[in-house]
Amino acid sequence: MSSTFLPVEEQLAVIRRGTVEIIPEEELKSKLEKSRQSGKPLRIKLGCDPTRPDLHLGHSVILRKLRQFQDLGHHAILIIGDFTTLIGDPTGQNKTRPALTPEEIKKNGESYFKQASKILDAEKTEIVYNSEWLGTMGFADVIKLAGHMTVARMLERDDFSKRYTNNEPISLHEFLYPLAQGQDSVHLKSDVELGGTDQKFNLLVGRQLQKDVGQAPQICLMMPLLVGTDGTQKMSKSYDNYIGIDENPNDMYGKSLSIPDDLIYTYFELLTDVATEELPKLAEKAKQDPRNAKHDLAFTITKMYHGEEAANAAREHFEKTIINKGIPDDMPEHKLNVGEEYQLIPLIKDIGFAPSNGEARRLVQQGGVSLNGETITDTNFMFSIHTGDELVLKVGKRKFIKLIG
């Protein structure tokens, strides 16, 4: 096993793909060389925050990088940040987040890992919970740890300095987060820590703490923050510009298509396994023929998570419903009682296509609702169904349901 490491330059080529910065790259090189000689894999650390259990393609960028390290034969460690979560989220500003119970955190952590397993080699991933070592530290330990950092350095951090100049509150304990994360690196003796560019500060703190205690400092590897489907902000659930890993094939395909054209290349580079040598060609195609390039992208992404068959189906579904404004082959069904008079508006709400009757009414008034292809604008519309009937209710552009008698 130990002698199967690729030559260092080849490893570096894989590692470099998509990275923004490797600090310091020379040191990584020598670590790789040593590892290759000794046959000892590098310890690659990635921390995750189990507050939000829904992973999207933005997370996948970094998880894929971890996977690449795995494929190169290195040891992946996934830290579930249960301890840090238990205390609260540092970037939560003044929102008092309801502290999650340990059970919830555990559950989220498991759900996180389950989703991450679609990308990682789960068998070869070491999962650790940082409460294990952070939770046993005493106050004196914490103060000692805090002594490694100065306020001035803390305020260098981008989000802190922004909040500070914007007169937004910063709680003292938030300063401890980078230290806690750094302590993880010390505890795990990590060789490399992965993170988004927004993690640069935290990763460097880990590096410094390791140095301070006489460990070989970790390499910090930063991946770009994936820009979301809106083309401007980073992909995030709260901006609603995300494509979820667990998302159904149709949504995944459709959302992938909605990205701005100039993101096509980036998505191929960061989210797919398309060979690195192919990327320049794809960049060219994205310019010449963005429509097809984007369909290729959407297909590739959907295929990665759902398989080829589902990806094909998703493409057909998209063409049928969005391009040709038809109705899809498959849609959920909803049984209605034969002979009963149904009011359209409450029905839309009951099905869950609108959160309130008022919203449902608005949809009807604005021409967003059709029954069997006929747009219905009468807010009083009532109908009943017969045995064996199938009525297709369409709400908005892409919500379909088959009403059956």
Added chain:
RNA sequence: GGGGAGAUUCCAGAGCGGCCAAAUGGGGCAGACUGUAAAUCUGUUGUCUUUCGACUUCGCAGGUUCGAAUCCUGCUCUCCCCA
């Protein structure tokens, strides 16, 4: 410890004691258009109600008033300045 400013609907941010469910922008949703769920344009955006209207909402709790997001009192939280 002292002084000052502030807390408004998803976010930002207006708001004269009645015409405020609350300007404006962003976001969301819908329609048109489009290769796209992009861009652009239009409409819409508390809940219930076909309409009229009713109800809940402007940090929390009380109070003044025929009537309060707007006035008063207390509380909680945040920011700034000084120490």
